[in-house]
Amino acid sequence: MSIRIGIMGYGNLGRGIECAIKQNDDLELAAVFTRRDPSTVSILTEGVSVCSVNDVENWKGKIDVMILCGGSATDLPEQTPKFAKLFNVVDSFDTHARIPEHFANVDAAAKEGGNIGIISVGWDPGMFSLNRMYANAILPDGKDYTFWGKGVSQGHSDAIRRIEGVKNAKQYTIPVDSALEAVRAGKNPELTTREKHTRECFVVLEEGADAAKVEEEIKTMPNYFADYDTTVHFISEEELLRDHSGIPHGGFVIRTGKTGWNGENNHVIEYSLKLDSNPEFTSSVIVAYARAAYKLSQEGQSGCKTVFDIAPAYLSAKDGAELRKNLL
Amino acid sequence: MSIRIGIMGYGNLGRGIECAIKQNDDLELAAVFTRRDPSTVSILTEGVSVCSVNDVENWKGKIDVMILCGGSATDLPEQTPKFAKLFNVVDSFDTHARIPEHFANVDAAAKEGGNIGIISVGWDPGMFSLNRMYANAILPDGKDYTFWGKGVSQGHSDAIRRIEGVKNAKQYTIPVDSALEAVRAGKNPELTTREKHTRECFVVLEEGADAAKVEEEIKTMPNYFADYDTTVHFISEEELLRDHSGIPHGGFVIRTGKTGWNGENNHVIEYSLKLDSNPEFTSSVIVAYARAAYKLSQEGQSGCKTVFDIAPAYLSAKDGAELRKNLL
Numbered sequence: 001m002s003i004r005i006g007i008m009g010y011g012n013l014g015r016g017i018e019c020a021i022k023q024n025d026d027l028e029l030a031a032v033f034t035r036r037d038p039s040t041v042s043i044l045t046e047g048v049s050v051c052s053v054n055d056v057e058n059w060k061g062k063i064d065v066m067i068l069c070g071g072s073a074t075d076l077p078e079q080t081p082k083f084a085k086l087f088n089v090v091d092s093f094d095t096h097a098r099i100p101e102h103f104a105n106v107d108a109a110a111k112e113g114g115n116i117g118i119i120s121v122g123w124d125p126g127m128f129s130l131n132r133m134y135a136n137a138i139l140p141d142g143k144d145y146t147f148w149g150k151g152v153s154q155g156h157s158d159a160i161r162r163i164e165g166v167k168n169a170k171q172y173t174i175p176v177d178s179a180l181e182a183v184r185a186g187k188n189p190e191l192t193t194r195e196k197h198t199r200e201c202f203v204v205l206e207e208g209a210d211a212a213k214v215e216e217e218i219k220t221m222p223n224y225f226a227d228y229d230t231t232v233h234f235i236s237e238e239e240l241l242r243d244h245s246g247i248p249h250g251g252f253v254i255r256t257g258k259t260g261w262n263g264e265n266n267h268v269i270e271y272s273l274k275l276d277s278n279p280e281f282t283s284s285v286i287v288a289y290a291r292a293a294y295k296l297s298q299e300g301q302s303g304c305k306t307v308f309d310i311a312p313a314y315l316s317a318k319d320g321a322e323l324r325k326n327l328l
Numbered sequence: 329m330s331i332r333i334g335i336m337g338y339g340n341l342g343r344g345i346e347c348a349i350k351q352n353d354d355l356e357l358a359a360v361f362t363r364r365d366p367s368t369v370s371i372l373t374e375g376v377s378v379c380s381v382n383d384v385e386n387w388k389g390k391i392d393v394m395i396l397c398g399g400s401a402t403d404l405p406e407q408t409p410k411f412a413k414l415f416n417v418v419d420s421f422d423t424h425a426r427i428p429e430h431f432a433n434v435d436a437a438a439k440e441g442g443n444i445g446i447i448s449v450g451w452d453p454g455m456f457s458l459n460r461m462y463a464n465a466i467l468p469d470g471k472d473y474t475f476w477g478k479g480v481s482q483g484h485s486d487a488i489r490r491i492e493g494v495k496n497a498k499q500y501t502i503p504v505d506s507a508l509e510a511v512r513a514g515k516n517p518e519l520t521t522r523e524k525h526t527r528e529c530f531v532v533l534e535e536g537a538d539a540a541k542v543e544e545e546i547k548t549m550p551n552y553f554a555d556y557d558t559t560v561h562f563i564s565e566e567e568l569l570r571d572h573s574g575i576p577h578g579g580f581v582i583r584t585g586k587t588g589w590n591g592e593n594n595h596v597i598e599y600s601l602k603l604d605s606n607p608e609f610t611s612s613v614i615v616a617y618a619r620a621a622y623k624l625s626q627e628g629q630s631g632c633k634t635v636f637d638i639a640p641a642y643l644s645a646k647d648g649a650e651l652r653k654n655l656l
């Protein structure tokens with residue numbers, strides 16, 4: 001019997017979850033839930049219902065794991081505790097500073113419902129966090145570095161779009177090669193914000209807008225661009241759609257550290273991702289943790305978990321003997 | 329109170345364990361055990377006893393985790409089950425083909441003794457296995473690649489030393505850059521043994537030995553060198569000691585895979601290690617898992633575990649709240 005998955009919210013992430021479920025024979029899509037009028041939402045999987053979020057309680061007992069695809073700002077702080085009372089849930093809550101509070105809320109709700117809630121799943125937080133944690137446990141005397149990109153930052157693209165005279169825009173975050181190389185060479189550099197990443201913007205102007213003024217406004221925008229070396233390219237809407245419609249991302253987690261009686265030996269641990277589609281890769285991680293949520297629940301466990309609390313074997317459809325034989 | 333660690337066997341690995349314990353405030357070295365006459369073995373840590381392996385039973389209850397530093401060929405298949413009856417144990421058993429059998433033996437013994445036995449810990453098997461497993465769970469439609477090096481292969485260095493006329497030798501395994509690049513570019517190449525790695529040998533000849541004959545014998549040696557492009561350099565003993573006395577190693581685990589409704593997006597997950605000292609890094613991984621063995625045992629668990637079965641948080645000296653706050 002397959003593990004029955006529900007998808008709450010059908011944007012880029014929800015669609016990514018749907019695609020990831022198709023790749024895993026032990027999982028099946030049970031239903032998609034939306035706040036919109038369900039008749040206006042068409043999904044890819046044949047024969048699966050799109051339901052109103054208002055009907056979700058009717059699905060208790062018919063869904064093994066509900067995957068929450070809302071945003072971290074307002075959706076998930078409310079939704080994850082709420083639905084953890086009804087279902088095993090997985091979310092991708094990514095507001096790092098509010099994780100302790102979110103954990104506590106989900107833990108209480110999941111325990112009340114006798115369910116598992118896994119929060120902050122994806123690649124950062126998620127796989128990057130895991131790699132930071134493993135590397136810290138292995139090399140206690142060391143230094144951590146995280147670089148992001150090359151990839152599209154949705155928040156920065158949105159910030160450019162809000163500037164007067166801008167019709168459309170896409171922003172790429174790019175790690176600085178020389179900084180990456182200095183880290184890999186074990187030089188333990190202290191890097192400023194400007195030294196770690198550059199920002200590259202592709203901007204489509206409204207008819208008659210002042211390019212110089214827009215460029216100046218982007219480059220001096222506090223928090224978003226002022227602390228970075230930023231390049232602005234003005235292109236046509238056709239070029240933007242043709243060359244910049246993907247959502248690639250990725251990055252690097254590196255820890256350098258010393259071992260030996262007098263710290264005489266140096267080591268570099270590096271984990272990197274190069275992703276054509278940020279939401280689809282995030283979805284692929286979430287779906288593996290949905291499998292884990294189901295298995296943990298079957299064992300009678302409940303409460304909130306993060307990637308730190310879950311043994312790797314729970315993510316796999318293969319059993320322990322097969323994993324030991326083929327992957328150890 | 330610190331976790332009391334015993335070291336069984338004091339070679340490169342045992343000494344690495346001793347150094348790693350020094351870096352972790354929650355661990356302390358309780359004793360070192362040797363098959364040699366203990367009076368002939370001097371260790372780095374002041375005030376700690378070197379004991380005969382024959383006295384190990386007297387230490388039951390005085391050691392929380394015994395780390396077994398013997399070889400995989402003959403020592404560990406016998407030692408790990410034997411000592412798992414008395415102590416929580418961790419080993420670095422690395423004969424991949426015999427892992428299922430070793431797991432079964434250690435599992436039975438550890439359960440009989442009410443202890444935890446963690447086997448095959450290090451970087452391969454170990455961290456490389458973990459990364460293969462995570463990447464396989466995340467990208468089910470993909471392809472795995474493992475490259476080793478640049479690093480010293482002890483087995484290949486030994487094989488050269490057994491050739492008549494060779495006084496000393498060191499062999500480096502080197503991944504082929506163009507193969508690595510093709511994998512990273514998502515080209516999914518099918519790579520032969522020869523296409524993945526080259527072998528570089530530094531050889532010191534005995535007085536009057538025939539260099540051409542030695543070189544030919546190395547390059548045609550079945551299993552070890554015949555399937556590789558091998559380079560042989562003849563150097564003086566002084567040069568060997570000056571330039572090749574370290575034990576560096578490392579490597580790359582890469583999985584490339586597709587996502588999307590029609591597999592239209594490509595992803596690359598890469599984990600790599602660059603290690604000045606193979607035994608010291610292996611030791612650092614083992615020591616983190618020794619901490620995990622202790623915690624699992626304190627929870628009342630018993631039996632054999634591998635890196636796949638242990639939640640990451642068990643490796644850390646930090647508690648869950650601190651990990652979530654700082655590393656998630």
